[in-house]
Amino acid sequence: VLGVSSVTAALGRLVVVEPRPRATLWLGLVVAAVSILAALAAGAVLLAATGSNPGDVYRTMIDSTLGSPRDLSRTLNLATPLILCGLAVAVAYRMRLWTIGAEGQLYVGAITGSGMALWLGSGTPGWLLILASLVAAMLGGAFWALVAAVPRAYLGTDEVLTTLMLNFVALYLMSFLIFGSMSPWRDKADLARPHGAPLPEGSELPTLFERGNAGIVVAAAVALLVWVLLARTRLGFQIEILGDSTRAGGYAGVAVPVVIMLVFAISGALAGLAGGIQVTNETAALEPETLNQGLGYSGIVVAALARLNPLAVVPVGFLVAILLGSQTGLSIEGIPPAVVTVLQGLILLFVAAGQFHLAYRVRRPGVSARRSA
Amino acid sequence: VINESTGVEFIVAAIVAGTPLVYATVGELLGQRSGVMNLGVEGMMLFGALAAYWGLVSSGSLVVGTLVGIVAGSLLAAVHAFWSVTLRANQIVSGIAIVIVGTGLATYLGSVGDDPLVTRVAPTTYGPVFPESMRDLPVVGPVIFGHDALVYLSWLFVAAAGVYLFRTRAGLAARSVGEDPASADAAGISVAAFRYAHVIAGGAAAGLAGAYLTLALFGAWQDNLSAGTGWIAFALVILAAWRPWRALVAAYVFGGLTSLGFNLQLIEVDVPLDVLSMLPFLATFLALVLVSSRRIARGIGAPAALAEPYWREHR
Numbered sequence: 001v002l003g004v005s006s007v008t009a010a011l012g013r014l015v016v017v018e019p020r021p022r023a024t025l026w027l028g029l030v031v032a033a034v035s036i037l038a039a040l041a042a043g044a045v046l047l048a049a050t051g052s053n054p055g056d057v058y059r060t061m062i063d064s065t066l067g068s069p070r071d072l073s074r075t076l077n078l079a080t081p082l083i084l085c086g087l088a089v090a091v092a093y094r095m096r097l098w099t100i101g102a103e104g105q106l107y108v109g110a111i112t113g114s115g116m117a118l119w120l121g122s123g124t125p126g127w128l129l130i131l132a133s134l135v136a137a138m139l140g141g142a143f144w145a146l147v148a149a150v151p152r153a154y155l156g157t158d159e160v161l162t163t164l165m166l167n168f169v170a171l172y173l174m175s176f177l178i179f180g181s182m183s184p185w186r187d188k189a190d191l192a193r194p195h196g197a198p199l200p201e202g203s204e205l206p207t208l209f210e211r212g213n214a215g216i217v218v219a220a221a222v223a224l225l226v227w228v229l230l231a232r233t234r235l236g237f238q239i240e241i242l243g244d245s246t247r248a249g250g251y252a253g254v255a256v257p258v259v260i261m262l263v264f265a266i267s268g269a270l271a272g273l274a275g276g277i278q279v280t281n282e283t284a285a286l287e288p289e290t291l292n293q294g295l296g297y298s299g300i301v302v303a304a305l306a307r308l309n310p311l312a313v314v315p316v317g318f319l320v321a322i323l324l325g326s327q328t329g330l331s332i333e334g335i336p337p338a339v340v341t342v343l344q345g346l347i348l349l350f351v352a353a354g355q356f357h358l359a360y361r362v363r364r365p366g367v368s369a370r371r372s373a
Numbered sequence: 374v375i376n377e378s379t380g381v382e383f384i385v386a387a388i389v390a391g392t393p394l395v396y397a398t399v400g401e402l403l404g405q406r407s408g409v410m411n412l413g414v415e416g417m418m419l420f421g422a423l424a425a426y427w428g429l430v431s432s433g434s435l436v437v438g439t440l441v442g443i444v445a446g447s448l449l450a451a452v453h454a455f456w457s458v459t460l461r462a463n464q465i466v467s468g469i470a471i472v473i474v475g476t477g478l479a480t481y482l483g484s485v486g487d488d489p490l491v492t493r494v495a496p497t498t499y500g501p502v503f504p505e506s507m508r509d510l511p512v513v514g515p516v517i518f519g520h521d522a523l524v525y526l527s528w529l530f531v532a533a534a535g536v537y538l539f540r541t542r543a544g545l546a547a548r549s550v551g552e553d554p555a556s557a558d559a560a561g562i563s564v565a566a567f568r569y570a571h572v573i574a575g576g577a578a579a580g581l582a583g584a585y586l587t588l589a590l591f592g593a594w595q596d597n598l599s600a601g602t603g604w605i606a607f608a609l610v611i612l613a614a615w616r617p618w619r620a621l622v623a624a625y626v627f628g629g630l631t632s633l634g635f636n637l638q639l640i641e642v643d644v645p646l647d648v649l650s651m652l653p654f655l656a657t658f659l660a661l662v663l664v665s666s667r668r669i670a671r672g673i674g675a676p677a678a679l680a681e682p683y684w685r686e687h688r
Contacts, residue, residue: 161611165658
């Protein structure tokens with residue numbers, strides 16, 4: 001304990017840390033790149049220590065996700081929910097609303113989206129079936145976000161924990177619909193092996209190439225919309241003000257509770273849309289065990305790495321899709337796919353450290369005028 | 374068919390399921406009292422559980438396994454301490470990263486290699502401390518004398534934490550660091566040293582909670598075996614109003630809720646498993662909404678400088 005304080009004191013004599021006026025885009029890119037490289041380096045140590053060749057593992061990750069048009073199409077499909085969840089997180093974090101709820105909102109979106117598709121049935125025109133399912137998914141996600149947003153807006157209930165608790169509630173709700181009850185989501189034709197009722201033909205998005213569907217186009221378009229929302233609208237301006245200071249926003253006449261609920265609803269709708277696209281295109285039935293893969297939590301990694309910039313979320317979502325998409329390829333090579341989880345966590349950790357360099361600069365004392373203490 | 378023996382079994386099940394919560398909650402509480410919020414409990418717990426199991430399987434000794442679990446939890450906590458105290462990183466983001474890293478490391482290390490830990494059988498597990506003659510006493514036998522060493526250690530831990538925080542000079546200093554770091558600093562207390570020590574102690578406790586899961590409760594390693602317990606522990610800190618004794622009570626109440634499925638089966642009530650698994654999380658959500666209006670949170674004792682990095686230059 002004493003050692004720590006003396007080290008801190010010694011550092012204080014060597015360097016001065018002071019706020020940086022404004023972080024540049026260039027610096028943001030450097031921090032993102034360094035975060036990824038540092039995570040890969042730390043991951044390499046872990047891999048080497050457990051008897052794998054890091055070079056081979058990283059090559060497998062690239063080959064299995066980008067090696068063929070079919071692999072690439074699958075990676076793009078995976079990027080879709082990652083981009084949408086990244087946007088969901090970015091919108092909320094811009095306003096310093098620390099939601100961890102994208103995961104649960106994705107589940108609820110999958111439940112309401114698949115519910116709508118099942119209810120409309122196969123007689124419905126394709127475009128209506130797709131549109132109605134995705135709108136239902138967005139409404140479901142928005143509703144689930146509001147369950148935490150209303151107490152946050154009016155009581156100040158800390159959103160970190162409430163959104164997290166609701167993730168588990170949504171997870172067990174989804175599980176209950178398939179494993180614990182005779183709900184309309186469950187396939188009655190095969191009761192011995194509980195699974196979701198198959199969604200009607202035509203509820204999936206059109207195919208672009210190989211296995212790739214139009215989801216990635218939807219996600220990119222939504223990213224553009226979110227950018228417009230944040231940069232060009234009144235609500236976006238209010239979000240920026242409240243992100244800086246709730247009190248200043250209150251003085252400026254912003255209806256703070258309303259904006260909080262709006263932002264949560266938008267965030268939830270984006271995560272819900274991710275769930276809707278997942279359930280109609282990837283699982284084609286409400287399958288709790290396949291939908292439960294942590295995409296909402298990965299959204300936090302995407303948003304942080306993109307520094308909460310909606311346009312940057314698109315390429316970053318694709319990068320994280322390469323990481324997550326390689327799990328099958330790694331399993332085939334006998335590498336436990338959880339190494340991907342470790343890498344994601346390390347990236348987030350290093351991005352968090354990088355924020356320090358974006359917000360402050362470190363210099364030798366005496367180089368320029370001392371800040372008054 | 375509710376009778377005395379069902380009541381006793383319910384209490385015993387609540388204590389058993391509540392013990393990891395006791396360690397993790399009181400540990401997190403120590404860190405928060407010094408002003409650092411560590412959302413990473415779930416990750417430290419899982420990494421501690423895996424490490425403890427590795428320690429047990431490789432050495433054959435429960436003590437060695439437990440110590441390895443404690444060290445593993447402390448290591449992850451030290452990373453969080455460095456990030457939040459020295460780098461002044463966002464504590465929420467850093468904590469989430471600790472959860473992801475800890476969960477990933479535990480799952481990876483549990484399944485890597487030719488003879489992975491996930492398939493290994495525990496050579497021994499924690500068993501009852503007291504002789505059968507004492508454990509067979511009515512009511513007090515199972516409730517007081519029926520437990521393993523880690524349960525008794527958790528009672529000592531709660532008592533020690535309570536005495537330390539509220540009856541010692543160091544505890545007072547720690548609380549002042551969490552309430553008003555600038556004044557504590559002016560009084561010659563090292564804010565950074567106290568925060569590091571408390572966060573690392575919290576990680577040690579979370580690692581011990583994990584060790585309890587693998588070495589006492591399950592006697593095995595499986596992926597994600599804490600199933601959200603770490604998150605509930607984090608919430609219990611608020612519900613226990615940052616006080617160790619209340620944390621003990623809260624942990625046993627939630628332990629009871631967690632083991633409700635088992636108990637309802639005992640009295641032959643049929644409730645779907647998923648609904649039972651959902652209960653602790655739903656209850657935590659409702660309880661948080663009830664108590665955590667920020668005004669109330671301050672009133673019940675939230676450290677004023679919680680989750681705020683301290684800069685001497687900005688004083």
